[in-house]
Amino acid sequence: xxxxxxxxxxxxxxxxxxxxxxxxxxxxxxxxxxxxxxxxxxxxxxxxxxxxxxxxxxxxxxxxxxxxxxxxxxxxxxxxxxxxxxxxxxxxxxxxxxxxxxxxxxxxxxxxxxxxxxxxxxxxxxxxxxxxxxxxxxxxxxxxxxxxxxxxxxxxxxxxxxxxxxxxxxxxxxxxxxxxxxxxxxxxxxxxxxx
Amino acid sequence: xxxxxxxxxxxxxxxxxxxxxxxxxxxxxxxxxxxxxxxxxxxxxxxxxxxxxxxxxxxxxxxxxxxxxxxxxxxxxxxxxxxxxxxxxxxxxxxxxxxxxxxxxxxxxxxxxxxxxxxxxxxxxxxxxxxxxxxxxxxxxxxxxxxxxxxxxxxxxxxxxxxxxxxxxxxxxxxxxxxxxxxxxxxxxxxxxxxxxxxxxxxxxxxxxxxxxxxxxxxxxxxxxxxxxxxxxxxxxxxxxxxxxxxxxxxxxxxxxxxxxxxxxxxxxxxxxxxxxxxxxxxxxxxxxxxxxxxxxxxxxxxxxxxxxxxxxxxxxxxxxxxxxxxxxxxxxxxxxxxxxxxxxxxxxxxxxxxxxxxxxxxxxxxxxxxxxxxxxxxxxxxxxxxxxxxxxxxxxxxxxxxxxxxxxxxxxxxxxxxxxxxxxxxxxxxxxxxxxxxxxxxxxxxxxxxxxxxxxxxxxxxxxxxxxxxxxxxxxxxxxxxxxxxxxxxxxxxxxxxxxxxxxxxxxxxxxxxxxxxxxxxxxxxxxxxxxxxxxxxx
Ligand code: SF4
Numbered sequence: 001x002x003x004x005x006x007x008x009x010x011x012x013x014x015x016x017x018x019x020x021x022x023x024x025x026x027x028x029x030x031x032x033x034x035x036x037x038x039x040x041x042x043x044x045x046x047x048x049x050x051x052x053x054x055x056x057x058x059x060x061x062x063x064x065x066x067x068x069x070x071x072x073x074x075x076x077x078x079x080x081x082x083x084x085x086x087x088x089x090x091x092x093x094x095x096x097x098x099x100x101x102x103x104x105x106x107x108x109x110x111x112x113x114x115x116x117x118x119x120x121x122x123x124x125x126x127x128x129x130x131x132x133x134x135x136x137x138x139x140x141x142x143x144x145x146x147x148x149x150x151x152x153x154x155x156x157x158x159x160x161x162x163x164x165x166x167x168x169x170x171x172x173x174x175x176x177x178x179x180x181x182x183x184x185x186x187x188x189x190x191x192x193x194x195x
Numbered sequence: 196x197x198x199x200x201x202x203x204x205x206x207x208x209x210x211x212x213x214x215x216x217x218x219x220x221x222x223x224x225x226x227x228x229x230x231x232x233x234x235x236x237x238x239x240x241x242x243x244x245x246x247x248x249x250x251x252x253x254x255x256x257x258x259x260x261x262x263x264x265x266x267x268x269x270x271x272x273x274x275x276x277x278x279x280x281x282x283x284x285x286x287x288x289x290x291x292x293x294x295x296x297x298x299x300x301x302x303x304x305x306x307x308x309x310x311x312x313x314x315x316x317x318x319x320x321x322x323x324x325x326x327x328x329x330x331x332x333x334x335x336x337x338x339x340x341x342x343x344x345x346x347x348x349x350x351x352x353x354x355x356x357x358x359x360x361x362x363x364x365x366x367x368x369x370x371x372x373x374x375x376x377x378x379x380x381x382x383x384x385x386x387x388x389x390x391x392x393x394x395x396x397x398x399x400x401x402x403x404x405x406x407x408x409x410x411x412x413x414x415x416x417x418x419x420x421x422x423x424x425x426x427x428x429x430x431x432x433x434x435x436x437x438x439x440x441x442x443x444x445x446x447x448x449x450x451x452x453x454x455x456x457x458x459x460x461x462x463x464x465x466x467x468x469x470x471x472x473x474x475x476x477x478x479x480x481x482x483x484x485x486x487x488x489x490x491x492x493x494x495x496x497x498x499x500x501x502x503x504x505x506x507x508x509x510x511x512x513x514x515x516x517x518x519x520x521x522x523x524x525x526x527x528x529x530x531x532x533x534x535x536x537x538x539x540x541x542x543x544x545x546x547x548x549x550x551x552x553x554x555x556x557x558x559x560x561x562x563x564x565x566x567x568x569x570x571x572x573x574x575x576x577x578x579x580x581x582x583x584x585x586x587x588x589x590x591x592x593x594x595x596x597x598x599x600x601x602x603x604x605x606x607x608x609x610x611x612x613x614x615x616x617x618x619x620x621x622x623x624x625x626x627x628x629x630x631x632x633x634x635x636x637x638x639x640x641x642x643x644x645x646x647x648x649x650x651x652x653x654x655x656x657x658x659x660x661x662x663x664x665x666x667x668x669x670x671x672x673x674x675x676x677x678x679x680x681x682x683x684x685x686x687x688x689x690x691x692x693x694x695x696x697x698x699x700x701x702x703x704x705x706x707x708x709x710x711x712x713x714x715x716x717x718x719x720x721x722x723x724x725x726x727x728x729x730x731x732x733x734x735x
Contacts (some may be wrong), residue, residue: 008545012548014694018657023200023367027198027200032368032369033200033367033368033369034366034367034368035366035367035368036362036366036367037202037365037366037367037441038309039225039226039228039229039365039654040654042579044545044546044547044548044581044653045543045545045546045547045548046543046544046545046546047542049545051366059214059368060441060442060443060445060450061442061444061445061518061519062362062366062368062438062439062441063362063442063518065445065518065519065520065523065531066378066520066530066531066532066533067531067532067533068531069533078539078540078541078543079538079543081536081539081540082536082540083535084535084536084537085532085533085534085535085536086533086536087533088533089533089535091533098543099605101542102543102546102549103541103542104542105541106541106665107539107541108539111539112539119534149470172729180226180331185265185592
């Protein structure tokens with residue numbers, strides 16, 4: 001088993017919080033893991049990505065080869081498209097639909113959506129909206145992770161456990177919210193995957 | 196024991212804590228910052244009393260570490276690659292003084308310039324200083340090399356350089372800890388003049404360093420970090436350094452290498468192993484992250500005409516970091532790539548945070564300068580460098596830490612009056628003060644803006660050595676009190692702030708203006724820490 005995942009978004013959107021949950025789950029399963037992060041200048045509202053690799057054999061490179069990623073998980077729609085050269089022909093693009101507009105020339109959102117629709121396998125969801133309905137938009141990233149959860153070769157319960165580990169200190173209400181967010185993402189994905 | 200999931204930076208820090216380090220000295224700089232931060236946040240380090248607060252710059256860090264080594268304890272100095280330029284004087288000389296307690300200098304290179312002005316290769320500095328260099332290929336090696344490096348440093352009484360690159364620094368993987376060692380007792384050098392570099396002593400010390408070159412090479416031949424991995428196909432031999440090995444392996448999913456490979460993690464190069472590879476193989480491919488240093492050395496000492504491929508002949512691109520695809524192409528494999536990026540995708544460059552105090556400072560400065568010809572603002576290294584981009588386009592230089600004040604002075608000397616310097620609080624204490632003294636001595640007509648956001652913002656909000664002292668420092672170096680102003684960069688103060696700037700721009704001497712408002716990211720961080728403390732208190 002080997003999964004190569006690109007996490008994408010805009011600096012400050014917290015893509016590393018998704019990485020932390022996947023990482024905790026992978027460790028729990030005794031998998032190998034390598035995860036590259038972006039620090040420094042690029043974090044200031046620029047495009048950011050993280051290469052996350054998990055597998056049952058030792059992993060060589062910290063970076064994923066182009067065209068070899070199994071998943072691009074993006075918390076922002078245009079940013080998801082930026083990493084298409086990384087995505088393997090049968091890989092999944094799982095992306096938030098809510099744009100993060102901090103540049104004056106952000107493209108027409110409908111044309112962004114139609115580019116996403118062209119991707120062979122994709123899921124697009126309004127994670128903020130789903131999270132808000134569960135109680136807090138803060139859980140949006142976990143909703144997106146939930147939408148990707150079934151494509152990672154990790155049992156869903158292990159993700160739930162990882163959320164308990166990570167959010168446990170913040171109290172039961174926060175744990176509940178995030179577990180619900182994870183489930184809501186998965187449920188959405190089950191019903192709305194485009195193949 | 197459960198493996199720890201650590202960044203390369205963190206693995207180095209944990210390695211140092213476990214190897215009995217007594218103090219770490221550093222100035223923040225991407226991608227090295229997390230080494231020191233890890234020690235600062237480590238409970239274990241606290242219990243062990245490891246000294247770990249930030250230094251004013253890399254030079255002071257290097258010198259303080261040398262002092263700790265003099266007193267017999269193990270110490271580490273960390274910086275980004277360009278920081279080693281700042282520390283170059285004590286660094287190069289430390290190879291002559293030698294060490295007493297073990298000393299490891301970690302320099303984190305940034306090929307592809309993710310967050311830097313250049314992609315210089317610190318291995319050249321190590322070679323220049325003629326000291327052993329360690330370059331880990333993975334996080335476990337990064338951890339293991341620290342203890343190994345301290346031992347070597349104490350065995351030969353010489354500093355050891357550890358060179359990492361961005362992907363090593365900022366990638367996480369499982370790391371198994373080794374044994375922990377107690378800190379050294381304090382002990383002075385057996386020769387109390389070892390560190391006195393008067394010519395007569397320096398000449399003797401330099402000879403010792405020269406005499407150690409062969410033993411260093413022998414250490415490299417024996418080192419487990421340098422591995423000769425045989426392969427059946429001798430048409431080509433491959434030399435990898437540091438993480439380049441991983442990119443090579445990535446292209447062989449079964450992990451069976453067809454060609455003989457020499458994996459390098461320790462320098463000076465193990466000459467015998469290199470010769471063995473060259474004698475057995477028809478040609479050599481060199482895969483190294485950074486400058487073609489090994490490649491150049493091979494071309495230099497192999498007059499026998501063996502073909503060496505690498506960055507110099509275009510087999511590998513001359514600049515930028517490596518990745519699995521570039522290595523695949525160098526191996527003659529077919530490249531892979533997914534779909535193209537749709538043309539509608541726009542670049543998203545980094546920008547100042549919404550609400551950043553620098554925004555209001557630049558708006559005021561731009562307005563104050565609006566009646567003058569453009570091209571007179573010299574800036575520096577920090578978040579505010581982003582003022583070069585739209586919509587501000589407010590600055591005309593960013594060279595090295597502190598260069599804003601000195602370049603403004605030089606330009607004013609040449610007749611560009613008024614000339615403006617824009618520097619951050621932390622960069623000012625790092626390297627701006629000496630330049631300000633130069634300007635005061637000459638009464639140069641420059642206006643210096645010291646943007647005081649109370650932190651080292653770009654690297655994630657480390658403590659700034661300038662905190663609460665900027666006016667006092669300016670006054671003490673001779674800036675006239677009447678020409679030191681503090682204002683609060685806020686939209687509502689725009690008019691007033693602009694007027695202060697206009698007035699001082701007209702002054703034919705040194706003025707210092709200090710726009711002071713806290714970085715909003717650090718306010719946020721402070722608030723969250725406070726909430727967390729409150730929560731913990733309630734739980735207790
Ligand atoms: S981190 Fe602080 S100083 Fe840097 S851009 Fe953001 S608000 Fe400004």
